[in-house]
Structure formats: C-alpha cells, structure tokens
Amino acid sequence: MPDKKDSHEHHHDLIPHLSPNIIHDPSAGTSGIIAGELAANERSLISQANLKSHSYGSIAPSDESTLAAAEENYAIDDPHGGYALPRAQLYTVVSCLFMASYLAALDATVVTTLLSLIASELHAVQNISWIATAYLLSSAAFQPIFGKISDIFGRRALLLGCSLLFGIGCMICVTDSLWWLVFGRFVTGIGGSGLTSIGTMTMSDLIPLRDRGLYQGLANIFFGLGSASGGIVGGLVADTLGWKWVFALQVPLALIVGLAIFFNLKLPAGSPGLGMHGEDIRQKLKRVDFLGSFCLISSLMLFLTAASMGGREIAYSSNSFLGLILSSFVLISAFVYVEAYVSAEPIIPIELLGNRTVLASSLTNWFYTMAVFTTLFYIPIYFTSVMSLTASQNGLRLVPNFLGVSCGSVGAGYYMKRTGKYYKLAVFSGILSILGVVKITLLTPQTPVWQQFILLIPSGLGYAAILTVTLLALIAAAPMKFQACTTSIQYTFRSTGSTLGVSIASAIFSNIVLQQLTRNVNAVVSDPKKAAKIIAKALDSTSYVNDAPEYVKGAIRSSYDAGCKGAFYFALLTIILGFVSSLFMREHKLHTSINRD
Incomplete structure (x- = not known):
C-alpha cells in the first residue's frame, strides 16, 4: 500500500483502500455461460447464410419444419x-x-x-x-x-x-x-x-x-x-x-x-x-x-489489471495505466478482426451479435452487473463511513441479500418451468430492480434499522431473476449448434461488467469525495497544513472518521455521503440501461425435452 502523502493532491489518482480490486461476479460463474452445442461433423461453425436463414426458434412467426431440419442432427436417442x-x-x-x-x-x-x-x-x-x-x-x-x-x-x-x-x-x-x-x-x-x-x-x-x-x-x-x-x-x-x-x-x-x-x-x-x-x-x-484466444485473453488480462489496480497501485493519469488501456484496446480490435476475417472457426463469432436476443441479453447482463456490484461495494462503505457501523453490524445488513438472490434465482426458474414464458418476468424483475436501486439512492443515516436490513433484497432478487431469465432466453434464441458461441459473447460482457462498473463508480466516488473534503474540511480548519493532513487521512481510511477531531467529523461524513450517492446514481443509470436493453429480447419457446420437442 502506498505511503500517505502530506498533501492531498495525489489522492485524486491514488486512494489505496477504496479503489476496487477485481470483484468476482457470481453470476458469471453460474448463469453466465451455457451449453455450447456444435455440429460434430461441421467444419464451418457459422456463416452469414445460416444466421440470416435460421428462425432462432422464435414462437411467432416461425417455420417449425425449418427449425426441425436445422437441428435434426442433434437429436439424442431415447432421452430419459x-x-x-x-x-x-x-x-x-x-x-x-x-x-x-x-x-x-x-x-x-x-x-x-x-x-x-x-x-x-x-x-x-x-x-x-x-x-x-x-x-x-x-x-x-x-x-x-x-x-x-x-x-x-x-x-x-x-x-x-x-x-x-x-x-x-x-x-x-x-x-x-x-x-x-x-x-x-x-x-x-x-x-x-x-x-x-x-x-x-x-x-x-x-x-x-x-x-x-x-x-x-x-x-x-x-x-x-x-x-x-x-x-x-x-x-x-x-x-x-x-x-x-x-x-x-x-x-x-x-x-x-x-x-x-x-x-x-x-x-x-x-x-x-x-x-x-x-x-x-x-x-x-x-x-x-489460438490467435483469437490469445488476443481475447491478453486483452481481458490487461483491461482487468488496469480496472482493478487503477487508482490504487497505478494512478489513473500515469503512463502505465494509459498503456494498459491502449494495449487492451489494440488487442480487442485485433481479436474482432481475427474473428471476423481470419479464423475459420472463431472462438466468438462476431456475426452472432446480429441476433437481437443475443445482443439484448448480453447488454442486459452487462449493465445490471455494473449496477448491482456497485451497490454491493459502496453500501458497506456508506454504512462504515457515514453511519459509523462496525464490521459485524455491516456484515449482518448484507446477509438478507443472499436470501433475495436465492429466492430470485429459484423463483424465476420455477415460474418458467410452470409457464414456459419469461418476457413478462424480465419486465417485472427489471422494475423491481430499479425500485430497489432508487431506494438505495435515498439511504440516509436516519433510515430505520429494519429498512437497512432489507435494503438490498429488491435489487438482489430482481438481478438474480434477470440472470436466470437471460440465460434461458439466450439458449432458446440460438440453434443448438451455436449455443456455446452465443453464450461466450454474453459471458464476456458479464465478466467485464462487474469490474468495469465498480471501477467507474470508484472514479466517480473518489473525485466527489476529494472535492467535498477539500471544501468542507478547509471550511472548518483554518490551518492549510493541518487541513491537508486531515484530508489525507480521511482519504486513506473510511474508519478515520471515528478517530478524527470532533469538529471535522461532520465534514468528513458529509463528504463520504456525497461520494457514495454519486456511485449510487451511477448504479441507477446503469440498471435503467439494463432494463431498456432487456425490452429488446424476444419470447422464445422453452422446450420440455433435451431434443427440443
């Protein structure tokens, strides 16, 4: 961890403990990528003709005979x-x-x-x-x-x-x-x-x-x-x-x-x-x-390194950070070129983004993941820095979120099993998630304790349901032989969403806190050197507010309040974008047999 500075000027780029590390996206590990079912005897996995001619299993309109012919090679004998x-x-x-x-x-x-x-x-x-x-x-x-x-x-x-x-x-x-x-x-x-x-x-x-x-x-x-x-x-x-x-x-x-x-x-x-x-x-x-895989993995490694260490080990304005971002951009551009024009069997066919449901579900997961991980990261910071809660009190308030996520996932799955539908569920879950994040933006130290405990349940429940819905929509939207390719696209969107979202929120939070601390602390501390030391300590640790002189505690808390609210409003914006994206998904048939009968 870098040494503390006597001046606060460097903290604009480096806030050691507040800048996010890479946060593992649980959705990415469970719902993010599904069966890739490709033809055993086809050398070319995808073509523009296939994409344009295939109905993708939509409920209406659809040509059932065409769909059956397209997937007849994938039938399993005597499914149980x-x-x-x-x-x-x-x-x-x-x-x-x-x-x-x-x-x-x-x-x-x-x-x-x-x-x-x-x-x-x-x-x-x-x-x-x-x-x-x-x-x-x-x-x-x-x-x-x-x-x-x-x-x-x-x-x-x-x-x-x-x-x-x-x-x-x-x-x-x-x-x-x-x-x-x-x-x-x-x-x-x-x-x-x-x-x-x-x-x-x-x-x-x-x-x-x-x-x-x-x-x-x-x-x-x-x-x-x-x-x-x-x-x-x-x-x-x-x-x-x-x-x-x-x-x-x-x-x-x-x-x-x-x-x-x-x-x-x-x-x-x-x-x-x-x-x-x-x-x-x-x-x-x-x-x-191999070439496409190398470009994709290298690009993601550089991007995630920059996102996780930017503002912590690496200053946002440094040549190292800019170099990582530029190199990542060059490699991802090379990946797109390789997949589109070079590789005979691309790891992620870019053409598949022409499927409306594939693109919509990917963007939905991208934006929802940004929003939810931003709130999961900054609500504990709000509880600690603004409301002065202990670590155990903070942790207890996060426990009910697991209940919401569990109910959302299983409940969405049960609903689709009973009805065979999911579009209306996606709309309802999106509205519930937006209302949940709106409630988070209204959080204050005066919020009743019982509301603090259930604060994350609406957005967590809605997010978990959306993950399951978009998973099923994606599988049903693509022919069986293209499923791995389409879900790899979605997986890439989701795996970067959590890191990118928290990183952007961190930049917003850091800038607001620095500006507010500079104004608020200097308003109550006349000695510039003493004010600079207080600001540096406040930037270095959220717990400093409990040890700070009594006359500056209010200034520090209000600064952190403003910073967290900035992150919460970013989460609200991204979850609205996710909801809008989900509206472009189509309803597809959920088959009752592995052979899609």
Missing part, C-alpha cells in the same frame, strides 16, 4: 423423460457440478481473511494484493474461451482437465514463496473458471429448457454459499491448522469432483457435449482458434 441421463446418474453429475461451483466460488474469497497473515509470514506486505488478484484475473480472462474448446474436445475431458488444474494450483499454493503462491492462485483460477462455466454448459446438455432455470437457480445458491463462506472457512482453517491447509484441503475435494465426473458423465450418442467425433488430437488442435 426429456433428460439426457437416467435420474440417478443425472443427480450425481449435477451434485458434483454444484460442488465444483461451490469450490470455485469459495476459492475466490477464501483468502480475504488470510491476506495479512500470509503477507506477514512471507514478508510480502507490499505485494499483498496479488494473492487475491491472480485468481480473479485468470478466472475472468479464461472463461470466455471454454465454450468453443469444450465443443471440440468434449465437456467431460475439459471438466477433468479443469479439476486437475484446480487441484494442482491448490498444491502449488502450499509454498513459502510469494510468487509461487501467486502462480498457484493463477493456475487455480483457470481451473475454477472452467469448473463453473463448463459445468453450467454441461447442465444444459443434460436438462431440457423448461426445467433449466430451476436447476440454474439451485446452482446460484451453491455459488453464493461458496462466495459467502470463503472468508469464514479460510479463517477457521487457518486458526486451527494453518493457512497452507486452506489450499491443501481443497485438493481431495477437486479430486472427488473429477472422479465422479469421469465415472458418471457419459452423455448419450448425439449429444453436442461429446465434442468432435472421428478426429484425433492433432485434428482437434487444428480447430482451436
């Missing part, structure tokens, strides 16, 4: 009551996928209570942030490519590989070297991102659309439990066995997941999850879009 596996085998696989999702989410947050302990033991306090950032960077950057790769090599092979990577990464973390620990976290992040994204794809290979949302809601609960319990589990294990056991104990769990997948995930003939048939490893490798 509409599912791809017998019930006992299905439940075993799904349970393992839930466990994999829980592990990946837990590993994203398990170090939150261990950072200071690990950094002190390894004498690496200055590089402490990399222990958490390495996992989140690799997790977000690699997830968009798993859809296409699993379509080539098959879901089971990729799940086994990701389980192995996850376990190896955890083993590497049992070390006395900081940089080996960082490398281990990076490897674990790749494995964890694959477990969540490919696991979600696999569920779509197994479960018909009509029931898919309900299973996704359950998956969201497990992922949420993993995220919520990471810090607690990490602290308990570290206190009893030592911090290295936090990583070591995850190895056998990853092994159990891998073994269960190996023995039970045996997809029937005709399933797109089996990968490319009749080709050896060399032929399959030739299908991989």
